[in-house]
Amino acid sequence: MKDIIVEIKGLEKTYGKNEAETKAIQGIDLTIAREEFVSIVGKSGSGKSTLLNIIGGLERPTSGEVQIEGTNLFDMKDTSRTIFRRKHIGYVFQFFNLIPEMTVYENICLPSYLDHKDPDEDFIQTVMEKLGIYEKKGKYATELSGGEQQRVAVARALSLKPSILLADEPSGNLDKKNGEQLLELMLLSQRYFDQTILLVTHDLEIARLSQRMIVLEDGKIISDTALEGEKS
């Protein structure tokens, strides 16, 4: 039995009340093994982002349990959860959320600064080299192309060596070529840094490159399929 890194039981998330009530997640049980690359697909409004945000500790479920590396994410205080998240989980958003007034290097080090830690310079250099952005280190985020900004966002998500990388439509704003390149980078990062990756995408071609595809509909898992993926 492989080591389990994410374990979700009886997850429910309801937004609003009465007529405005939306059941975004309706009873999800899910187990993810260490170093798995899982894609989450489904129509708009099926609950993909909500699920990812709950796993990432950004949103609290209405009921149910989320264990990350054996720790119950919502049993701890908000401040402890913030620290836990930074240590274990890297997040790549669709809109890269880079700080324009900071250089590439400073953006990548931001999670370390927030954690009052000295950035691991050697590790960050390796990540930048692997992602092909080392020579852009002193540039400002606004001086980069969309694909480069996305790679900076991935490097920032990796900077504290999280065991889990969550990515919400990371290729959503990129053209096909850059979207595929980003996927390759994520596969590379999975290999180099022994990561578990959860990727939300509406692009089935991209999802097919993962090792396991989960389909959501109306906040429920309607299929969960092992794929060949790229990793042997």
Ligand SMILES: Nc1ncnc2c1ncn2[C@@H]1O[C@H](COP(=O)(O)OP(=O)(O)OP(=O)(O)O)[C@@H](O)[C@H]1O
């Ligand atoms: N903060 C919120 N308040 C109220 N309803 C919300 C909120 N966030 C999401 N929802 C609702 O929950 C449902 C699931 O939304 P979610 O964003 O998880 O879907 P999604 O599959 O990621 O969609 P998309 O592919 O369009 O991003 C939708 O009906 C949405 O309108």
